[in-house]
Amino acid sequence: MQSRWIVRRGRRLIAGAGVVVATGAFAFAQGDGRPMSPDGSTQAQVLGEWKKPARQAFTLGGESYEDGQWIDIEYGRPLKRGRDLFGSGENYGKATLVGDQPVWRAGANVATRLKTSISLSIGGRTVPAGEYTLFIDLKPFAWTLIVSRWPAQKKYDANDKTALWGAYGYTPDKDVVRTSMALATLPFSVEQLTWSFVDMTKEGGKLAIMWGTDMASVPFAVVAR
Numbered sequence: 134m135q136s137r138w139i140v141r142r143g144r145r146l147i148a149g150a151g152v153v154v155a156t157g158a159f160a161f162a163q164g165d166g167r168p169m170s171p172d173g174s175t176q177a178q179v180l181g182e183w184k185k186p187a188r189q190a191f192t193l194g195g196e197s198y199e200d201g202q203w204i205d206i207e208y209g210r211p212l213k214r215g216r217d218l219f220g221s222g223e224n225y226g227k228a229t230l231v232g233d234q235p236v237w238r239a240g241a242n243v244a245t246r247l248k249t250s251i252s253l254s255i256g257g258r259t260v261p262a263g264e265y266t267l268f269i270d271l272k273p274f275a276w277t278l279i280v281s282r283w284p285a286q287k288k289y290d291a292n293d294k295t296a297l298w299g300a301y302g303y304t305p306d307k308d309v310v311r312t313s314m315a316l317a318t319l320p321f322s323v324e325q326l327t328w329s330f331v332d333m334t335k336e337g338g339k340l341a342i343m344w345g346t347d348m349a350s351v352p353f354a355v356v357a358r
Contacts, residue, residue: 142340157237170241173210177330177338178203180251202251202355206267206340209241213324217347219271226271234300236268236279239342240326244268244285244297252356254335255280256312259356265309268300269342269349276349278340280310314349322346 181201189195219226235256239245245267253260256278266285270277283303284296299301305311327343332337337354 141329150190158301166221168242171209172207172242173325173328174205174207175328175330176203176205177333179333179335179337185253190295200296203249204244204251204253204330207243208220208245208267208326208328209243210325210327211241212326212343215265219347222274225273229271232301235299235303236270236300238299239267239269240328242299243287244283244299246285247280247340254354254356255340255351256310258310258312260309261355268303270311272315276314276316278312278314278349278351279305279308282307293299314351317348317350319343319348321347332352 137176155341178198178201181198183196183200185192185195186197190197193199216228218228220228226237247260247265247267249262249265252262252323258280264284266281266282266283268279270279280304285300286293286296288296290296292331294302322345323343326342329341329343331339331341331350337352339350341350
């Protein structure tokens with residue numbers, strides 16, 4: 134009886150050790166547990182006014198920005214990690230098209246999302262206040278920004294045909310804007326993919342994406358209320 138108990142216990146210990154080994158291998162593969170592409174976001178506020186409050190604000194200049202409208206971009210932030218990001222020749226941009234994605238998600242994981250509390254003019258088209266997905270069609274020396282009405286899946290669901298994970302299943306029928314982006318070569322290399330608002334004024338600016346030594350941008354303007 135005791136010998137059978139010892140055998141059974143031994144088997145459980147061996148199985149448990151296998152789980153520990155497997156878990157250890159996974160932890161080693163994942164490093165310190167951080168995702169390969171951390172989540173990120175960038176914001177801008179437009180149309181507001183800087184005003185001095187009755188009590189000094191703890192901001193640069195001691196003023197408060199009042200009545201501003203928010204514009205946000207939420208996206209996954211892959212790292213370069215020494216890779217040739219976009220390639221060249223007939224292979225240009227193909228590394229970004231994971232699986233059967235027809236366009237680049239311009240980030241990682243969940244599709245890149247533009248959220249705006251005010252209507253914007255992008256590429257000569259009006260983008261009403263709301264949430265959109267952003268994609269980029271990559272061609273050598275020609276990037277096209279796509280603003281789409283496709284909703285973004287927050288978790289991958291192959292059976293959900295009403296929303297997209299990344300750019301899987303993207304079709305152009307929900308495009309709101311397709312517009313050329315201005316390309317520039319940076320004097321330095323950006324390690325982690327970065328969306329940013331640049332050259333901002335009270336009434337608009339540019340949406341810009343930077344990765345490696347490449348920067349692509351497109352102007353936008355606030356639509357008068």
